[in-house]
Amino acid sequence: MKPENISYPIEGFFIKSVDDLIFDVKGLSHPQDRIISFVRYVPAKFYKNTQKIVTKGYCKLYDLLERYAFLHQNFPQYIYEDPMGRGLLQAVAKKDIIEIYNPVQRLQQIAKTEREELDSLKKLAQELTNKIVEHCGIDSKYFGITGSIMIDLHGKKSDVDLVVYGKRDSIRVYQGMNSIFENYDNISRYTDNELKTLWKARGQEEQIDFESFLVSEKKKQLQGTISNIDFYIRLVLLPAEYYEPYDQTKITSLSELEIEATIGNDDYSIFTPCIYHLKDVIIKNPKINETIPPDRIFSVRGRYCDIAKTGDRITAKGKLEQVKITNQKEYFQLTLGTNKNEFMKKIL
Numbered sequence: 001m002k003p004e005n006i007s008y009p010i011e012g013f014f015i016k017s018v019d020d021l022i023f024d025v026k027g028l029s030h031p032q033d034r035i036i037s038f039v040r041y042v043p044a045k046f047y048k049n050t051q052k053i054v055t056k057g058y059c060k061l062y063d064l065l066e067r068y069a070f071l072h073q074n075f076p077q078y079i080y081e082d083p084m085g086r087g088l089l090q091a092v093a094k095k096d097i098i099e100i101y102n103p104v105q106r107l108q109q110i111a112k113t114e115r116e117e118l119d120s121l122k123k124l125a126q127e128l129t130n131k132i133v134e135h136c137g138i139d140s141k142y143f144g145i146t147g148s149i150m151i152d153l154h155g156k157k158s159d160v161d162l163v164v165y166g167k168r169d170s171i172r173v174y175q176g177m178n179s180i181f182e183n184y185d186n187i188s189r190y191t192d193n194e195l196k197t198l199w200k201a202r203g204q205e206e207q208i209d210f211e212s213f214l215v216s217e218k219k220k221q222l223q224g225t226i227s228n229i230d231f232y233i234r235l236v237l238l239p240a241e242y243y244e245p246y247d248q249t250k251i252t253s254l255s256e257l258e259i260e261a262t263i264g265n266d267d268y269s270i271f272t273p274c275i276y277h278l279k280d281v282i283i284k285n286p287k288i289n290e291t292i293p294p295d296r297i298f299s300v301r302g303r304y305c306d307i308a309k310t311g312d313r314i315t316a317k318g319k320l321e322q323v324k325i326t327n328q329k330e331y332f333q334l335t336l337g338t339n340k341n342e343f344m345k346k347i348l
Helices: 064-074 103-112 120-136 167-183 192-201 210-217
Strands: 014-017 022-025 034-043 058-060 079-082 087-093 097-101 143-146 160-165 223-226 229-236 249-265 274-283 296-299 313-325 331-336 343-346
Touching: 014 034, 034 064, 064 079, 064 087, 103 120, 103 143, 103 160, 120 143, 120 160, 120 167, 120 223, 120 229, 160 167, 167 229, 192 210, 210 343, 249 331, 296 313
Parallel strands: 160 229, 296 331
Antiparallel strands: 014 022, 014 097, 022 034, 034 058, 034 087, 079 087, 143 160, 223 229, 249 274, 249 313, 274 296, 313 331, 313 343
């Protein structure tokens, strides 16, 4: 399966609903009748008396709780109680989708546009794309652009959000970023001060101390700046490379859990969703003595990618879940990305 042939929404795609709401798609497997996705941009008429920035008639919603609150108040039909156990999600029924935004097609449009016809942010996106393709030896058809540029709602200070589809090319990009950081003066990893700004912007001050955040983030390969503009690269497996079919995967939420563990395998830690397989797990909650330790850490949030490597000792807090996939052995996972009390960090 080639990513240029993916016309249905998966991670990295956006969709627009009949109510003029724009959602970002989450994950690689979805129910038969709808797409799991979270509202991202809404018509500015809903925020007339606030200080929100308006771009071409839309406001961007950042905080996850704010997104839920908006839908509960205005469009509760997009709140979805997942019958397979994933909890309260957001989703758009397929019959209510009026537009699909494809990141690969969008980047191809930008790549083919004459440079003088592009605005400053699109020029940076084109430049970064060309350098990654050149240095990492990937086909540009495996490459896309997501976020505000994809839907043409960006400003001069918006981020450049790229996405790579497929395990082979994702690994090539990940391994090649060292060379890109070393060879181009205008492409840099974050400085300590920039990381402090990021730590605060993400609202992680109460989750993780800055020293631990710095250790986790400083050597990440998939983020940085190009000409002082933030960029992020999301690596996404193809659906054929990720076997957790929605309608065959039953999840049971058990409890909040804090653990200490060693990373047993980090092969899928760079992808979205990201997975860390664990060993030598110690449950730190003193009142939970008989809880089955999780086999892995799982998250659909990019902030948890590339935090730790095989052999690293980590501590983490999240939601313990039991996972049953048809005709497979059940396992337990610690899921991150569901509340503000969670964290994952290396033990220094």
